[in-house]
Amino acid sequence: MKNPFRLPWHRPAGHEALRETKAASGFIAIAHEGRAHWTGRSYVALAREGFMRNPVAHRAVRLISEAAANVPLLAYEGTQERSDHPVLALLARPNGRMGGHDFLETLYGHLLLSGNAYVDAAEIGGAVRELHLLRPDRIRILEGRDGWPEAYEYRVGSLVRRITAGEEGLLHLRLFHPLDDHLGFPPLAAAQMALDLSNAAATWNKALLDNSARPSGALVYQPKEGGNLSADQYDRLKTELDEGYSGPMRAGRPLLLEGGLDWKAMGLSPKDMDFVEAKNGAARDIALAFGVPPMLIGIPGDNTYANYQEANRAFYRLTVLPMIFRTATALSGWLSGRFGETVKLVPDLDQVTGLTGERSEVWARMKEADFLTDEEKRQAVGY
Template identity: 55%
Template sequence: MPSLLDRFARAAGFARTPHLAQQPATTPPATKSVSGGFALYAEGRATWTSCDPASLARVGYQRNPVVYRSVRLVAEATASLPLTAVAGEGRGLLALLARPNLRESGTAFLETIYADLLLTGSAYVQAVTAEGRVVGLQSLRPDRMRRVPGPDGWPAAYVYTVAGRAQRFDQGEGPVPPILALALFHPSDDHGGLPPIEAAASALDIHNAAAAWNKALLDNAARPSGALVFAGASLSEAQFDRLKGELETNYQGAGNAGRPLLLEGGLDWKPLALSPRDMDFVEAKNAAARDIALAFGVPPLILGLPGDSTHANYAEANRALYRQTLIPLARRTGQALAHWLEPVFGMVEIEPDLDRIEALASERESLWRRVQAADFLTASEKREAVGYPVGSPEG
């Protein structure tokens, strides 16, 4: 029949070690006598989140504040960049991008595209045509899209499935291919893209695990990883019930955090894990947050993350965000849209209008001042140096 000590071990979730069990009276005493104890053994194998887009979006964008803010910041700021045509007649294309469909504005349309790229690595745009003209653009969810490869391996069609109904888009139909597939670079996929959230998956799991551990510690403040060791012969039924009741009633929960544990009758507390200070808990979580921001191209200073920063101030970090992340993303997307719709709107180059970006005003002012002071340049050369078309009365 199991002893009360064994019952207490099972109730606490521990395994009693045979070599620490009470020795018979005939056994010679050891150098250090121990009559009872508990031990906990567990494999230190990490559990990682699956890297499929649905799982990463669920544990990342929906449950992690750093991922959520990074995606929102990059998508909203990039979609808000003013666009201009630097070559060709781009008024028709710019008007279409400003009002792509009846449901959403151009900013909301582009924001969806950028968010899809950040979370899945791919984005899809449908061209709505009528009488040989492109009259609208519609973003389609990447998780509902399936590629149909042609004889050469490149997509010959796309199948979009919603609520069990599938619609096929053949790329050879219409004035332009009906589907534009955008993708970030992926070293091992010819068609799909590698999203930043997948590159930050390890840091994401560490950050989420740290938050879950902290929450569990608050909810279960009186039972951190450790063992109650009883040095006596055995616990009586009354002693066992009293000890269990005191732990559950007086020491469990966030409201009892920090309350000292009163031990009597040969009980001793043996910690079996590192404390938050020993494991540098806060710094590990902050380092994971900085790695997530790094994957999305957002300076940690912009997100308010603590730690060392390579930028002297917030304004410098903001300029780095625009120069290194937002403007390249907007430029490559504008070029892809213009190239895709070239059969309808002609050859047009769409670029972000840097003169209208407030964060870069100081850079433009410095450039204008240097160009204005260059007396060896003609007026046309000065206009070309600052990015304005030569011979135009206004930029």
């Protein structure tokens, strides 16, 4: 019995899409079923097809994670800044394998590709000594009777480790997901169709170049005395085409045709084969899902910002800083319980190069505000 809920792109394993037909008129055609294939939304699938195969997704993830990791964090106890707080020392060197920048860059990368990031703390003598990131695809959430996470199961090969949830357990950061109570939604999943379109266009163009940059054609059998190819003649012709004229090493080789055979090239107009615009449109959708202005990635068209500086400022204000504040707030609450004292982590906006022009404008306005005292001016600009 057929599954009524099976979607068109759900094809059983081993099913061949290639369909060969022989028409009564002597026309030989080789056609493919027009069914779409979509990348899965798992962390492994998005990481492999997006970050590791698609240059736009790769650059967008690197751009956001590196920019966010470069913004230093400040520690406050109440309203007093503590430059010597042990939390800052821990974040500067989370563990023996990673520095502070590498740690935060990987954390933001997990959030962008998975929608989830997991931080584990290693304690020695009751004090937190190291912080470690756990790969999202190795984590399984164990729910309690009330439906809330009770513990996390971390699996590496045959090794399984159970970690408790809550303030004393694993820190789970996640992006908003409208249909899941426990897991986050990755931005790249929203651009899944654009990602597959971009990768498919690149694969098509590569295959076209391997075929001497020419589309396929058809062999037409029209003998003077009429009739069709026999089964043996058809199989022999198909074998000769596969072995003698397929692949990049045989591109451009002329066909040797016997009597009654004629080659008809199937060409498409540049308008029909405008893969450049299709790739640029898909690239813009991928950049949109991540919140990166296309101008910063070098995508032509739809540059809604007047200049590069304005696009860079919008990138920091609308994409980078919200992710930093989200992460800093989660780390503050989790580490406060670990250290037994309230600590608040905030980004040092004075060190954000993308906001230099904006900061200069604020200082200029404060300088001209004669009705404010020096102390009030310092408070207004964040000092």
